[in-house]
Amino acid sequence: MQKRSIVPIVYILFLMLPIYWLVAMSFKTTNEILAGFSLFPQTFTLENYQTIFTDPTWYWGYINSILYVSINTVISVAVALPAAYAFSRYRFLGDKQLFFWLLTNRMAPAAVFALPFFQLYSAVGLFDTHLAVALAHCLFNIPLAVWILEGFMGGVPKELDETAYVDGYSFPRFFAVIFIPSIKAGVGVAAFFCFMFSWVELLLAKTLTAVAAKPIAATMTKTASSAGYELGLLAAAGTLTIIPGAIVIWFVRNYIAKGFAMGRV
Amino acid sequence: MAKITLSKLRHSYLPNPASESDYALKEIDLDWSDGGAYALLGPSGCGKSTLLNIISGLLVPSDGKILFDDKDVTTLPPDQRNIAQVFQFPVIYDTMTVYDNLAFPLRNRARDEATVKTRVTAIAEMLELTEMLNTRAAGLSPDTKQKISMGRGLVREDVNVVMFDEPLTVIDPHLKWKLRSKLKELHQRVKATMIYVTHDQTEALTFADQVVVMQLGEVVQVGTPVELFERPAHTFVGHFIGSPGMNILPCALVDGAAHFADQAIALEGPINGSPEGKTEIGIRPEFVSLASSGLPATVTKVSDVGRHTVVECTAGGERINAIIEGQAPEKGATVHLEFRRDQTRLYVDGWLATTAEEAMA
């Protein structure tokens, strides 16, 4: 190993430190935490995790989050595919402006939409539903998905489309059977980013839900403010939220570098 | 300028090579004299790029030595060998102007600006880049960019060897010949040793005084373009050079004479030694003619390539090409093939095994 490899190692250690602390705390009793500082759990306990797995208010938080994140990913990628195809292959009236307008939504501060979304989704009767959060996250995820997919589609030569047409494929069949498999890396990357963004976003998810679709993030906030400041429980809940992300990224690990450049490298 | 000597050179990309097949380059011993124009010709994977990188110092060989003017440079890094290399695609510094691109190697060696200016203007004039000296390199066409790459290679006065690794790969076909002639012109003016690596026989044969033909990590033949065409030492050379290449026909040896399709074929001269192994007859299509008597064959395809016609026939289960001028036979017709005797050779396990009769006399 070269000497300069020390840099990424130190960086990764820096990244792992707070995560270690969180995980360590999740195995401590709240008493031990408040009593003083200890590097490792003195009394190793699983009671925090037990609470989460047995208390519906807790584990429903995870289920709710996974539900709306999945719904959002499916919707975002599904509608983004044809749109990206249009931007990639065709010129039409207003195409550049439309593309730019889509990107500006990604730039919008979520805070700006907090109150309007609250009113809008209440007005259409979707308040406190998974669909609401899934749809709301579309505001940011669809432009991102379109942008990523368009980047990957640019790498597929138009000759492929033309050959399929000459071979007698109908457009839907061509799209499903030939085109999408040729950009499956792009679909993976787009789905990954949609999942990632929807999973981590809190403000809108919290604003649009109350009880039925309450995400785990909101449940955790309850802990922090409630009496006793149950840090151990909070740590356990937090640790569990890292797991889906870790799993997903392990699956796409070979595409990470290229994927983050969204096909534009 | 330098004389280059390769001594017992071998290279393997694996850390612990066990067998012959682990070596990308099998043993090579070669001498290249000062100021010559050489080509390294061979198909993809034959080891020519590996050899090139060893000469330039980008790769240190597993075994063997390389000497510049009898000085051992095997472990010397590229910037201390006074070599220049032009790559398959133009490698230039996009953010700099053409002038700065050409000046870069000199400035890195702390030359004064006056020297830099003289050299850069001289090279630019040679390469017809003078009008573009102040343009940013980024937006130029691929052939201009390749010229800049070449210029960067030539700008240092102390360059021993200039190496070209398939430099015309990304150039448009109609511009290739222009750059090829420019290269030949450059060689005559600069008089540096130039080594040109390619898989294209036309490029090799038009550029080089001496061609080194490689296959699967071995040097198969070294010779002038004429020698390679007229007297291939290996079936690979015969087949690779020429369009279409030499006909290679499996034959049997009966009483010291070569037989193909139950016919005795006259060879150019006596066979060397007692051959054991795969025996084949080699004859170029240029020396196969249609006659009234001879080896019977059926015509399978007739192609008119402008200057002459290529007639493809089958005989004894093998395909034989003949180049003829004038009226071509119909497809399906039966013809008789005559092989010009002094150009018919025997190859054993691929290597030439006959000696020309004139040489004996």
Next chain:
Amino acid sequence: MKTENQKAWLFVLPVLALVAFNALIPMMTVVNYSVQETFGDNVFFWQGLDWFQQILRSERFHDALGRQFLFTFLILVIEVPLGIAIALSMPRKGFWVPVCLVLMALPMLIPWNVVGAMWNIFTLPDIGLLGYFLNHVLGINYDMTQDPVAAWVTIVTMDVWHWTSLVVLLSYAGLVSIPDAYYQAAKIDGASNWAVFRFIQLPKMKTVLTIAILLRFMDSFNIYTEPFVLTGGGPGNSTTLLSIDLVKIALGQFDLGPAAAMSLIYFAITLLVSWLFYTLMTKDDLN
């Protein structure tokens, strides 16, 4: 080559519908509120540009905006060079590379409130790992609930921890796409490491760096959750960044008019600066 086809609008319609629903309708509401006043019961009075003037003149807004620019400036100035440096130090090939990339990407996949909570626990003065270390091992007086400087250092460090990897990953993607021949040519030309960086690596990373800088600008300028969970905007309002202030006014105080005006101004600033960044960084391509 693209062909002209007006029917392509059909392909775009679903996207348009969903994004318009989420963007246009709320925006119309916001614009509506920004020019009116209400005292409840859905009764509105026209205010013209009063709210805008009020916000633009308000000291509270200036303070929040100033803090926001400072924060974003610090973020960009630290994360971009740091990210590039880490990407440069990583090997271009090898078994460990995907492992390192996965570990580096992990912070970006953690829900933002958990990031805030994590750093909260991490920096508690007497029982947090970092807090304990600073106060009791190094003897530095560190308490971000009391000291604005400590709070600032903490939120900046937290963001560096959270997002530098984005710059690393993007830069790395750009770096590995550079063909070996460029490095070989540079060796032959006798170029120094700095020259290689300046003339080969940096120019070839231009696209990915543009994406990285734009994303980091936008996201740090719009940040809400992590600092809010960590400091609540305090101590006092020393770490009340623009989004935090806006949410306070909108959802906390329900001051619809000022909140709406502030929203529009906020969005406009983001767009304007993004556009400036984008134009500056791609101007060479336009030539």
